[in-house]
Amino acid sequence: KGKRAFIAGVADDNGYGWAIAKSLAAAGAEILVGTWVPALNIFETSLRRGKFDESRALPDGSLMKITKIYPLDAVYDNPEDVPEDVKTNKRYAGCSNWTVQEAAESVKQDFGSIDILVHSLANGPEVTKPLLETSRKGYLAAVSASSYSYVSLLKHFLPIMNPGGSSISLTYIASERIIPGYGGGMSSAKAALESDTRVLAFEAGRKRKIRVNTISAGPLRSRAAKAIGFIDMMIEYSLANAPLQKELSADEVGNTAAFLVSPLASAITGAVIYVDNGLNAMGMGL
Ligand code: NAI
Secondary structure, eight states: OOOEEEEESSSSSSSHHHHHHHHHHHHHHHHEEEEEEEHEEEEEEEHHTTTTTTTOOOTTOOOOOOEEEEEEOOOOSGGGSSOHHHHHHHHHTTTOOOOOOOEEEEEEOOOOOOEEEEEEEOOTTTTTGGGGGGGGGHHHHIIIIIIHHHHHHHHGGGHHHEEEEEEEEEEOOOGTTTTTTTTTTTHHHHHHHHHHHHHHHHHHHHHOOOOEEEEEEEOOOOHHHHHHHHHHHHHHHHHSSSSSSSSSOOOHHHHHHHHSSSSSGTTTTSSSESSTTTTTEEEEEE
């Protein structure tokens, strides 16, 4: 029987979420995605108009099929959490059931269960500010959107995950080494995400035999990364200093995700897996 995946954080064809969807689809999984509410319209329209058809192509020549797109804002757990100004915001008003709890309920109603949960989203409103200049509000927003969003997703989807299932998120080395410029509490948020990966691996493993891992990915020119402001520099730095001097392709992260959620990785849980051309292992560039 084919597996079913829910991938949170896909809104175009440039990011890691899209590449992961493709690798999972190529391996035979059914793909459901969760798309940030303000980005939903343009994503659906672009898909419908064929804008992504070229990048939907799978190795066997067929096009990746997304069975259903769910609106999602992973900063809110249930309708009681949503402030009035968001409820009435015109980017949200035409849309319903997009809190984490409601999204999980919708997936349950539509499909009953899933096997794979992917978290490929992050947001830090003050990411361009150094940590010393980050406000409490900005820091907490980064942790809410980038770390707690994963705790919440796993919490709400766990009851509909089939035993033997698996979950992954995406992290970045700024959690453990100094990356000047990755600010606004985003480095802190990734450190929380990695620590939570271990604790959640224990809890979800004991509770439902679900594995939980995170991929520490190298730099990719995604929409989110462009907002940080120095993605080209990060890519150049990696090219110059990593053991493997090639540009990282999103597919390499996608393929690792496909491995991690497959039975081939049945004893791997609570791990941070580096997919970065080996850059994390360097102490000094040469
Ligand atoms: P992306 O822009 O493709 O993905 C981020 C997604 O998060 C977007 O689709 C955005 O709409 C969504 N999003 C933001 N706030 C949300 C919310 N409140 N609720 C639901 N969705 C929300 O960019 P990318 O870079 O592929 O990001 C995916 C993951 O990869 C993130 O966790 C990021 O930190 C991580 N990563 C990215 C690296 C890079 O160089 N691009 C390097 C290492 C990790």
